[in-house]
Amino acid sequence: MRFTEKLLAASEKNDSLLCVGLDTDISRLPKHLLNSDNPVLGFNRAIIEATADLVCAYKPNTAFYEAMGADGWRVLKQTIEAIPSHIPVIVDAKRGDIGNTARMYAQAFYRGLGADAVTVNPYMGFDALKPFLEYPDKCAFVLCLTSNAGAKDFQYLPSKGKPVYEHIAQKVVGWSKNGCCGLVVGATYPEQLRRIRQIAPKLPLLIPGIGVQGGDLEAAL
Amino acid sequence: MRFTEKLLAASEKNDSLLCVGLDTDISRLPKHLLNSDNPVLGFNRAIIEATADLVCAYKPNTAFYEAMGADGWRVLKQTIEAIPSHIPVIVDAKRGDIGNTARMYAQAFYRGLGADAVTVNPYMGFDALKPFLEYPDKCAFVLCLTSNAGAKDFQYLPSKGKPVYEHIAQKVVGWSKNGCCGLVVGATYPEQLRRIRQIAPKLPLLIPGIGVQGGDLEAAL
Numbered sequence: 001m002r003f004t005e006k007l008l009a010a011s012e013k014n015d016s017l018l019c020v021g022l023d024t025d026i027s028r029l030p031k032h033l034l035n036s037d038n039p040v041l042g043f044n045r046a047i048i049e050a051t052a053d054l055v056c057a058y059k060p061n062t063a064f065y066e067a068m069g070a071d072g073w074r075v076l077k078q079t080i081e082a083i084p085s086h087i088p089v090i091v092d093a094k095r096g097d098i099g100n101t102a103r104m105y106a107q108a109f110y111r112g113l114g115a116d117a118v119t120v121n122p123y124m125g126f127d128a129l130k131p132f133l134e135y136p137d138k139c140a141f142v143l144c145l146t147s148n149a150g151a152k153d154f155q156y157l158p159s160k161g162k163p164v165y166e167h168i169a170q171k172v173v174g175w176s177k178n179g180c181c182g183l184v185v186g187a188t189y190p191e192q193l194r195r196i197r198q199i200a201p202k203l204p205l206l207i208p209g210i211g212v213q214g215g216d217l218e219a220a221l
Numbered sequence: 222m223r224f225t226e227k228l229l230a231a232s233e234k235n236d237s238l239l240c241v242g243l244d245t246d247i248s249r250l251p252k253h254l255l256n257s258d259n260p261v262l263g264f265n266r267a268i269i270e271a272t273a274d275l276v277c278a279y280k281p282n283t284a285f286y287e288a289m290g291a292d293g294w295r296v297l298k299q300t301i302e303a304i305p306s307h308i309p310v311i312v313d314a315k316r317g318d319i320g321n322t323a324r325m326y327a328q329a330f331y332r333g334l335g336a337d338a339v340t341v342n343p344y345m346g347f348d349a350l351k352p353f354l355e356y357p358d359k360c361a362f363v364l365c366l367t368s369n370a371g372a373k374d375f376q377y378l379p380s381k382g383k384p385v386y387e388h389i390a391q392k393v394v395g396w397s398k399n400g401c402c403g404l405v406v407g408a409t410y411p412e413q414l415r416r417i418r419q420i421a422p423k424l425p426l427l428i429p430g431i432g433v434q435g436g437d438l439e440a441a442l
Contacts (some may be wrong), residue, residue, distance in 0.1 A: 023322070063318060063325035069333050070294040077290070092322075096342060097284060097315050098369040101244070104284035112290050121317060123344045123364060125371020143344060148319040150346020157380040157388060164378060164385065171374060 003088065003116055003139035004179035007204060010087045011056035017221075019090065019206065020051050022060040022079060026068070040068070044079045057117075058083050059206075061092040080113055088116040090141060090206065096121030096128045103131040110135050117141055119184055119206070122168050126175060133180050139204065140181055142172045144196060147186025147209030165192070169199045182206060187215025224309065224337055224360035225400035228425060231308045232277035238442075240311065240427065241272050243281040243300060247289070261289070265300045278338075279304050280427075282313040301334055309337040311427065315364060317342030317349045324352040331356050338362055340405055340427070343389050347396060354401050360425065361402055363393045365417060368407025368430030386413075390420045403427055408436025 001009075011017060024040045033039040048058065060079055065072035080089050091113060095105045109115045117139040120129055132140040145155055145165040155165045172181050182204040185193050197205070209215035222230075232238060245261045254260040269279065281300055286293035301310050312334060316326045330336045331353075338360040341350055353361040366376055366386040376386045393402050403425035406414050418426070430436035 025321075025325075061318075061322055061325075063316075063322040063329065066294070066329040067325040067333065069298070069329075070291045073287070073291040073294045092318075094318050094342070094345075095284075095315070097282075097313075098367070098371075100246075101282055101284045101313075104246075104282075104288040108284065108287040108290075112288065121315070121342050121344055122375060123342055124315075124367050124369060125374030125376070127369050127371040129371075146319070146345050148345060148348050150319075150348040150350075153346030153392060154343060154385065154388060155346070157378070157385060159378040159380045159385070164375065164380070167375060167378060 002137055002179050004204060006086070006116060006137075007056060007088050007139075013086070014053055014055060016054055016056045018055050019057040019059050020047065020055045021092070021208075022047065022058055023064050023092075025064060038075065038078075040065075040072075041075050041078050041082070044075075045082050048079075048082055048084075052084050052087065055087065057088045057090055059090045059092050077113055080115065089114070090117040090119065090139075091115040092119050094119050094121050094143060096124050098124065099127050099131060102128050106131045106135065110138050117182070119143065122172070126171070129175065129181075133175065133177070136178065136180065139179065141184050141204070141206045142168065142181060144168050144172070144183040145185050145189055145192055147188045147213050147215060151186065166195070166199060169196050173200045173203065176203060179204070184208070186213070187217070187220040188213055190216065190219035193220060223358055223400050225425060227307070227337060227358075228277060228309050228360075234307070235274055235276060237275055237277045239276050240278040240280050241268065241276050242313070242429075243268065243279055244285050244313075246285060259296065259299075261293075262296050262299050262303070265296075266303050269300075269303050269305075273305050273308065276308065278309045278311055280311045280313050298334055301336065310335070311338040311340065311360075311362060312336040313340050315340050315342050317345050319345065320348050320352060323349050327352045327356065331359050338403070340364065343393070347392070350396065350402075354396065354398070357399065357401065360400065362405050362425070362427045363389065363402060365389050365393070365404040366406050366410055366413055368409045368434050368436060372407065387416070387420060390417050394421050394424065397424060400425070405429070407434075408438070408441040409434055411437065411440035414441060
């Protein structure tokens, strides 16, 4: 089953467009969990159990697990295994490197961890993305316009009549075959989101930034 | 000791500008090593022992360890521990994410693994780099102009009279305090390397791409 089919099926089953992040910071866990053997996994399992009928995807963030060392990588794998198999897992890794390195990352996330999708960084261009696109039932979500303040530093630079992020959206549309690419676009920029949706009418969009970062749910939808 | 001081001391001691990568692919190891308990670590230790008087830095690449799962992260830590303490370790991770995530990555690499430096991706802008700059004796090497073919996709886009990668070099010069930033510039573009050195006369440069990728050592120097 292609990623887009799996995503659509999960979305329809739960009538949901919500992706729940699993960026679990051990220093912010409820105290009663800290006495258990594996508090982060326990917390993640409770979140998954409480939300599995409300979401269309889960998104664990590698940084929070890598900060725990080798054990963290094991907890990340156990977390992904705890997610019901019909719900897509997007590993938020934002990787991007030359071909043979990207091939290793794709192997780590798709084969090693069993993820359905991964977030990737476009700065190094097509050959850095290509190894992720060689898995026909997976999806690479490419950073396009991010929700943070620093997006203004380089993503908005004007080039040939349009900002850099629009160049990226257009290239990714050309690179995507059978739904193997998506785009990451911050909810904090609804007008730009509208324009990116015009450029990429068929690509799945991962839209962070609702809530604390100030993005508006209605406007994003 | 600041990173730049440690780098200079190692460089002077060994009369070397060479950084040795530790991108160890288990499928390409000599067969006699595969019978040992920890073939990747054994290979890395042999490389380190054979080169410790010839280099100014080592650069393990996280992808090759993550492809091994949780054990890989342990081997990465053991590899870094096997490097003599006076030689800087640059973890080639090319990370870049919003503030609280970047803080976790900085913690994973600087505290967890004990690295001296890390490669980072500039696409998400200053707030994605800031947590790496808060360690005064560490260094973040920011991707500027990379050595791969895909560099042409976005890094060369012209904006306000210069390519995107020159905008990045100029911004990083402004962000660097006391040698806490460096730049990654491919040896495959010696003319552009000259220009970036003019923009950033004091920043350490990490220059991949000599050899297989076609970069010329003399031209790069």
